[in-house]
Amino acid sequence: MRTAPISTPVDGAFVHPVRTDDDLAAFHRWMDCRHIIAVDTETSGLSFQAEARLIQVSDATAAWVFDAQRHPLVVDELANGEFTMICHNAAFDAIVLGRLLADYHGEGLPYPPVVLGREVENLMSRMIDTQVLAHLVDPRPKEDGGRGHALKVLADHYLGAGSVDSQDALKVRFRELGISAKDGFAEVPIWDEVYVRYSGVDPILTFRLYEVLAPMVDELGLTKLAAFEQEVATVCAAMTARGIRVDLDHARATLAHLAEERVAAEREASIYGVHNVHSPAQVAEALLVRGVELTERTEAGAWKMDKAVLSGIDDPVARAVQKAKAASKAASSWITPLIEQAEVDGRVHARVRTVGARTGRMSVHGPGLQQLPTTDWRVRRCLVPDEWQSIVLCDYNQLEPRVIAYLADEQNLITAFRDGVDVYSAIAERLYGVGFPTEKRALAKQALLAKIYQAGPKRLAAQTGVTEVVATQTMNAFDRAYPRLARWSKRLIETCKFNGQVVTTASGRRLPVTRGTEYRAVNHLTQATAADIFKGSIVNLARAGHAERLLMVVHDELVLQADEQVAGEFGEIVTDVMSGVLGEVPISALAKVAGPSWGHPYMPVEFVNA
DNA sequence: TGTGCACGCGCG
């Protein structure tokens, strides 16, 4: 008995539920000799351990839909087949399928991290991600004049307007069934016709999207870059699957301390009438009442009440508000997410968007491990290595300054890098002469960063505390001391204004130029080139056979774990992999053995031995 | 109740 196919709003496309032996036989006849298919999964939610509900396999017109919990052999076939799998956001599906495989192989929760990582790596290595391809063709997010990279908008654009939105259709269906939008994906009956229809439509659109994007990728000269991104994504998906162990005892104890700190500071603030420290309007009001002069306004015209403003106000209200906000920030932005997002295995499995930024930089979320504070060591202290392992941190030395020196062919900077001297001191020396006052080093450093970010004197002044006049003099002196850098930036911006729609990095990565903000191209080119170098180190680490040691990536830093006894040597191996040259510019990295937690290098000495 | 914007703040 065959189950009746379900029609779809997509032209010529049908969805075949696989519920009987005859359905399965028909699927196998369809699959025979295929070398490329689209794969998608539906889950009960978006968290790492969300339950798999449906698995969909398709070409451009036919989708086959499986009950994920009832078809172990299909998952095995996907994992061990010879075909390529097209997915939209492949890491998500690879992890869902990898967890199913671990289940079927009798691993059960919690999965051994390395086993799960290998399943995911194997699956990922045979997937092509249309989200990545779309990003390479046009990396602009919605908020930045682009389309973003959601399946729906990409289908609309590349396959013709009016494509169906499965998410919207499903939300309507959830409402019909009387289920909240939040719980819909967990509670909608597996064989609900609407659910199955739209679950099948997604891989069909993904397959069609691939057929359009693949030739574009080739025509734009992005074939090699796409393969490179694929390797990066494979390493990062396996890293997510393995996760990082959380010291939950330490996390809970820290949370309690932070609550005490917050309560004490809030009590202090409430004496002065501030009952909500997170309401800038209320804080401003309380300060004005106390006769404090406010000058800065926000974009929307309200009184600016950020850290920079508050720290410049000598008043108990400002101090109490800052203290309360700091404690609350640490608790709700980091410690609580670490506790809540730790899975049954006691680990966080942060996801990596390998093409997260429009520059090709990666971003991490769920939780956002790239933003953990460096000043409050208690937060990173919550993340610990596996048994008998030691955390090792390896980061590039001044990667972006080296990159911009290379791009601009600025010999006056390149010389400093080649000589291996402290580059910020070298800049200060060029600006202020031998024996410059030590505090000038920080100004010189910020001046270089200002060139990288295309900041002006106003910003440099605010950042460093010098007057705007001094900041202007500094920037001018910088341009005289590094004339090739100044000329390169100026020419790049002019070229972009004249005929620039897109600039490309050496890897071929496309960086669209937005009219009116052509100056950003200087930063985009620098940041994107640095991102390519960083990703190269990940690929090389994998090729050297050490990818399984990777715990997290933070823009120019690799967080790894290694056997305690060899952690120091391992750090050297990794920094060797990371190091190299960019033209004449040496690219170097430094390893640090952190030991029992990611937070240890950030602790004051008296804590380390305690 | 859910959503989007403004603001703030952490990182590189």
Add this chain to the structure above:
DNA sequence: AAAGCGCGCGTGCACA
């Protein structure tokens, strides 16, 4: 003529 780039994510607040 002048321009601080790139993210994730929490709270407050207005509005559907």
